[in-house]
Amino acid sequence: xxxxMQRVSRWLSAFALTLxxxxxxxxxxxxxxxxxxxxxxxxxxxxxMLFGLVVLAVLxxxxxxxxxxxxxxxxxxxxxxxxxxxxxxLIASMITRG
Amino acid sequence: MSFxxxxxxxxxxxxxxxxxxxxxxxxxxxxxxxxxFDLPVRVAVGTSLICxxxxxxxxxxxxxxxxxxxVPLALRLEIGTAAGAxxxxxxxxxxxxxxxxxxxxxxVFGTAVYTLKKAGAPGEAMFRRDYRPxxxxxxxxxxxxxxxxxxxxxxGGGFIKVPTMYAIMxxxxxxxxxxxxxxxxxxxxxxxxxxxxxxxxxxxxxVATAGGVFIGASIxxxxxxxxxxxxxxxxLVLLMTGIGVxxxxxxx
Numbered sequence: 001x002x003x004x005m006q007r008v009s010r011w012l013s014a015f016a017l018t019l020x021x022x023x024x025x026x027x028x029x030x031x032x033x034x035x036x037x038x039x040x041x042x043x044x045x046x047x048x049m050l051f052g053l054v055v056l057a058v059l060x061x062x063x064x065x066x067x068x069x070x071x072x073x074x075x076x077x078x079x080x081x082x083x084x085x086x087x088x089x090l091i092a093s094m095i096t097r098g
Numbered sequence: 099m100s101f102x103x104x105x106x107x108x109x110x111x112x113x114x115x116x117x118x119x120x121x122x123x124x125x126x127x128x129x130x131x132x133x134x135f136d137l138p139v140r141v142a143v144g145t146s147l148i149c150x151x152x153x154x155x156x157x158x159x160x161x162x163x164x165x166x167x168x169v170p171l172a173l174r175l176e177i178g179t180a181a182g183a184x185x186x187x188x189x190x191x192x193x194x195x196x197x198x199x200x201x202x203x204x205x206v207f208g209t210a211v212y213t214l215k216k217a218g219a220p221g222e223a224m225f226r227r228d229y230r231p232x233x234x235x236x237x238x239x240x241x242x243x244x245x246x247x248x249x250x251x252x253x254g255g256g257f258i259k260v261p262t263m264y265a266i267m268x269x270x271x272x273x274x275x276x277x278x279x280x281x282x283x284x285x286x287x288x289x290x291x292x293x294x295x296x297x298x299x300x301x302x303x304x305v306a307t308a309g310g311v312f313i314g315a316s317i318x319x320x321x322x323x324x325x326x327x328x329x330x331x332x333x334l335v336l337l338m339t340g341i342g343v344x345x346x347x348x349x350x
Contacts, residue, residue: 009158049301060283093288
């Protein structure tokens with residue numbers, strides 16, 4: 001499970017950081033190095049960075065889902081139940097705080 | 099441009115400290131972003147939440163199986179933390195904020211003293227896997243308190259979770275910090291989409307900071323393997339003392 005989690009963490013993080021870096025590069029090219037920070041950036045750079053941030057934000061939830069899948073497959077039902085409760089808590093938090 | 103570079107460098111520092119001490123970094127970043135960079139509090143908190151996840155991601159990407167998080171322990175304690183956050187939300191409506199500040203300060207100081215008293219055997223290992231977490235009742239209770247504190251201060255609560263796991267539950271310090279990083283990532287993920295939806299996450303600011311945090315967390319994960327347990331223990335105690343004093347100050 002550790003190997004899977006680490007691999008997924010690396011790939012997702014790399015993907016997220018690549019998107020963020022591309023977005024940042026576009027923003028700097030559009031805005032110039034000395035432009036004040038405003039949201040008047042090219043939409044594309046804004047969306048790329050935002051997408052990268054969203055990909056990063058889902059990573060903890062993905063790790064818990066990996067744990068849930070692993071424990072269920074290994075029939076470690078107590079741990080699987082705990083992981084399921086955490087997943088439900090995550091979803092409930094997102095809904096109630098929204 | 100210098101603004102972005104300053105954010106990036108701040109992120110590296112926060113990520114390094116976060117990975118070393120098992121914190122998300124929010125306890126450093128929120129005051130830094132509001133006081134030094136003059137950002138609105140909601141933007142600072144939104145940025146900090148993403149950075150907490152970046153710290154967690156950085157640690158996860160580099161930690162070996164030997165030095166990585168104790169996932170079953172993290173998930174069990176996370177339930178206690180979430181319960182504490184809910185209870186804290188209810189309690190805070192009836193209990194004066196000043197009284198809560200004193201209670202939390204007492205808990206933080208008590209945990210700091212307990213951490214100091216736990217002078218491990220010479221050559222105490224940062225990472226080992228032949229342990230069994232103990233004192234679950236006390237561990238759950240303090241994790242619940244961490245959840246309440248998290249809601250109050252807008253942070254992940256790692257500064258309570260790490261000493262709880264290490265000093266109370268008998269988890270090796272290096273594993274306690276990695277486990278805490280796993281937990282605070284989950285806690286941050288529960289809130290961050292609200293901030294994203296509200297537009298409180300400014301992409302340029304957050305990307306610059308989070309990029310630095312990820313690099314810092316990676317550095318911290320590698321450096322931690324070379325540190326002595328005693329150094330890290332003292333750093334934790336100092337941090338907790340500072341936070342306890344801050345809470346007391348808020349109470350007065």
